[in-house]
Each structure stands twice: as C-alpha cells, then as structure tokens.
Amino acid sequence: MNLREERKVTAMSEWYTMEGKDSDVVLSTKACIVRNIKGYNFMPRLDDKECQSLLETVDGAIDKNVYSGGNAADFDKNTLLRLTRLQILGRDASQLANPDRKAFYYNDDVSLSVAVGSGEHITVKAMAAGHDISVYKKAENVALDLEKKLDIAFSENYGFLTSNVKLAGTGLKVLYTVSLPAISKTEGGITALNQRVKQYEWSMYPFAEGSEISDCDVFIIASVNTQGVTEDEVLKRGEMLIADVIKAERALRDEIAGSKKEQSQDIYGRSYGTLRYANMISRSEALQALGWLRLYREYDDTGDINISWNTINKLTMDILWEPDAPSRRNSQSVASQKFRADGIRKILKGAD
Amino acid sequence: MKCERCGKELTNRIYKINGVTLCENCARVLGYDRFVKDPADLLSNPFSPLDQLASTLMQMNELDFGNSSLTCPKCGMTLREFENEGRVGCIECYNTFNDNIVREMFKQQGNSEYAGRLPAQSADTDCSTKEIPQMIKKEAPKANTIDISEKEPEAPAKEEKAPAAKSDKGGLTVEQLMKADLGMLSDEDLEKGIKAAAEAEEYRLASRLRDELKGRKEGNGNV
Secondary structure (H helix, E strand, O other), X not given: OOHHHHHHHHHOOOHHHOOOOOOOOEEEEEEEXXXXXXXXXXXXXXXXXXXXXXXXXXXHHOOOOOOEEEEHHHOOHHHHHHHHHOOOOOOOHHHHOOHHHOEEEEOOXXXXXXXXXXXXXXXXXXXXXXXXXXXXXXXXHHHHHHHHHOOEOEEOOXXXXXXXXXXXXXXXXXXXXEEOHHHHHOOOHHHHHHHHHHHOOEEEEEOOOOOOOOOOOEEEEEEOOOOOOOHHHHHHHHHHHHHHHHHHHHHHHHHHHHHOHHHHHHHHHHHHHHHHHOOOOOHHHHHHHHHHHHHHHHHOOOOOOOOOHHHHHHHHHHHHHOOOOOOOOOXXXXXXXXXXXXXXXXXXXXXO | OEOOOOOXXXXXXXXXXXXXXXXXXXXHHOOOHHHOOOHHHHHHOXXXXXXXXXXXXXXXXXXXXXXXXXXXXXXXXXXXXXXXXXXXXXXXXXXXXXHHHHHHHXXXXXXXXXXXXXXXXXXXXXXXXXXXXXXXXXXXXXXOOOXXXXXXXXXXXXXXXXXXXXOXXXXXXXHHHHHOOHHHOOHHHHHHHHHHHHHOOOHHHHHHHHHHHHHXXXXXXXX
16 A cells, blocks of 8 residues: 555545434445456356456556555555444454455545455445435446446346345345434334334344344344346335334334433433443443433433534444454453443543 | 354254244344244143244245256356355356246345346436434324334335236236235136236246136135
C-alpha cells in the first residue's frame, strides 16, 4: 500500500456514525451485488494461477481515482482492523483467509466497496447509516460500470450466474441491521416479527449467531429472492417491511415506557451508569445496557443524561464489530473487558 | 451435519423444520419452541420421537441414485459435491446440473425464472427512503401485543412475467401451484392448474396435479 492509500485509510470517516434516517431503530442499510466473469471457474474451482489473472483483470477495471485498496495480502494490520470496523471485512476471520487470493477496493468514506474473490468473483457493497435504500442505486452504478468493462457471466434463464446458486439471478441482497430492544423484551415479539418477515419472503436472523452475544437485540433483516422478482420488487418489499418493523418497535417502546415508566427510567439510568463508569464490561452486558438506552432515550424527561443517537449507534456498532480488542478469540477475558470499558468511557466522556 | 442457519456443528439434537435443518438454539430463536421438547415431555409421551422421525423422513428429498456420479466436464465438480456445498464450480455446471439447480432454486425461493435486469442496463426503480413518523405520545397499543402479524402484507404489484408462467384462466399461477399444498386445492383449481402447467411446459407439476385429481376421483369411487 502506498502513502496516498495509507493516508486515505487513516483519514477516512466512519460511515456508520453519520446522521441516518430512523436511526433509533435502523443501524444501517446495505446492498450487495455479486457478479462473476466468464472464462474463469468460480472461486471454489479457481486455481492460484487463474486467481491471479482474475485479480489483475478486475484491478484493471477499477477506477483508481475513486477507489483505494488492492490485494489483501498487502494490507497492514491497522488497515485490516479499520476495514473490519468499517464493515468491509466481516468479523468472521474466514474473510481474511488466503489473502493472496483476495482484493478489496473502497472509496474515501468506505461506504462503497468492491471485494474480489470473497465467495464470488466480485462483490459490490454499498452501505449507509440508518434507513437509506439509496444504497441500491450506489451499488448498481458500480456494478453497471464493471458490467460494461468486463465479460460478466449471465444466462437468459437464470440471470447473473453465481457459484452459490441461492444468489443466481439478480445476485442482489439488501440488508437492514436493526436494533429491536422493545420487540425483544415483549413476549412472543420476535416470533411474531419473524412470521411477518416471512410473509414478505425475507429473512431475519440475530446479528451475532453462535456467539456470546447471540441473544442481543440486534438483528439482520435480509432479502432472500433472486429469482422471479425484479430488483424494484425486492426494494419495495424491503421498504414496506422495514416500515412495519420501525412502527412496531416504536409502538412497543411507547407501551413499555408508558406502562412501566418508573422501572424503565430506573434501568435506563443504571444502564448509562454502567456504561459510563464500568472498569470492565462484557460485550453482552454492554449491548444490553445500550438496548435500554435506545429503548428509553426519547422518554427520559429528567434531562440528566445527554446521549445522541449517533453515540448510541457508534457504541453499538463498535461493540458488535469490535475488531481491535486485545483478544478477539476470548472477548470475555479481563483484558478484553477492560479494553472495552475504557473505549466506552472515552466516547461517553466526550459526549457529556 | 451443520445448522443451516448459524453454521454450528449439530449435536444429537437436530430440528428439521420446513425442510431446514436447525440446531436447538436456532429453533428456539426462530420461535419453533413447540418443536424443542424437554426430555420430560418425551418420557411422558414415548411415541413422540417416532412421530418426529417419521415427519423428518417424510420431508427428505426423494432418493435419486441414478445421477449421483454426474460430473461437470469443465471443472470436474460432481453432483454430490454440489448437493453438499450448495455451490457450483463453473458456468458449465449450470448445464450439467440443470435439473438439480432448478430444484434447489424452487426449494429456496419457489421460483427459478429470472425477472431481473440485463447486464449493463439499469434497473427501473423508483424506490426512495421515506422517514417513518415517530409514534411517541400517540395512543399506545394493547399491553404485550404486537400487531405485525395480524394482516397479510400488501405486496407491491408484481410486474407481468412471461405469459407462459401465469394462468390466464382465473386459476392459480404456476408459481403458486408449485408452492401449494395440493390437498387444499379444489378439483376446479387442479383442472385449471393442469392446463396452466402444461402451457408453461411444467410437465412435472402437471403430472403431480393430474395424479392428485385422479386419486380423488378414484377415492370417491371407492366410497
């Protein structure tokens, strides 16, 4: 990575802390479009020589005036951590496996990226804070540019061809990351919401499955169908669904804050105190406290606690992705809990 | 075997719900608590495990030993590898495993007909984000209730697809017929469905509908 690229990485803003619509419920909106190039086997059957040729072919089609980055093997540790925090790389370490066979390109604010060799040949991703479906057009514009420059695998019967047949067709996934403390605390709430999501033929799953925070109130709501639907239908369904989710979550916050005001106010204050002054804190405890801040923030009429949605969202995302903890393998260790608590205290102290 | 939702290795407790294999935690998270039985429940009803086993076996795909050695001539991927991994190795695999890929698409999405945009052509979308008004200080809903599942979502009007895919005779569409529980359809729906499926060249569906109708007629004759 050259000096210009290093400067861009360190100077880039954190897109998820930007002001977003409906950010009391929706943490982020993402659109992912996958494409493959004719003449190359798909990733699982692509040998190293072919893979290098693929990386060079895509590199030649990337507009270097807009995008930084390159082969993942050339990224230093700081770049990897930052790209993880900004959700270009997943927390899942598998994305960093075989870095010689992968490349990542990203724009200045890292809201737009092109990954090469991560599951499919090309994955275009556009991300925005809060509820913002304009991410689709941003991702589509990047995909269109690449489709004009490269010979993309396409069939009239199946649409865009992919290694993972679940993506064949439009190759499009739209994802909303939502925090639903009120629905989660309502008996049968998540079950009812799941049924609603299925009626739209979308899917919903916890943000962090199979981990110590799998019971946290952050969920991903994602499109499923890539066949039999147009891109427009996917987007419209998604917008109707997310509107339902936002309304339901807010209605239940009203209900909880109204019917259990004293208890809610008490837990809200205690949660803030825990985050503000704890010396050690687990991910689960921190996310639970943030859930209460999110649930009751609009109803707190004491004026004692001053915390913005941006701060709540930044803390939530930082803890969910947490790329630079001392030990990602053991986020329950004393060092990790202390590191986390220090980070939270610094942010809240700055927000006071 | 792994949970299809969280990817964790499955232990001795496996839940197969609507064709999806889940671990105990995911079955609970998705609200299928009624399937997640306490050992005490099983002791009180010793036949329930047999019910579960029978139900699971009923949901399994038909065994098809005929094509198990099918191999893609370009990349060398076998049908077995595709079925295990859900991924194909190259474009040619789409020709080699055509039937299996179509079946997989139907299983996942209920459809295998492409309706999206063409390469290098922008999709016709008019979607923009509208902020949802805050509900604070409005009339609160009933305690401990959530109204999100009470009514069917008003799905956006679907664009007309290829004429062969839809019935124009007032019956169900081919897609709907493929997803439908045939036992719930009227004889009239089945008759219209056979014609619609034949027109759409969905002969496997047409024969399923015909068999259902035939079975009913024979069943009635025996009564």
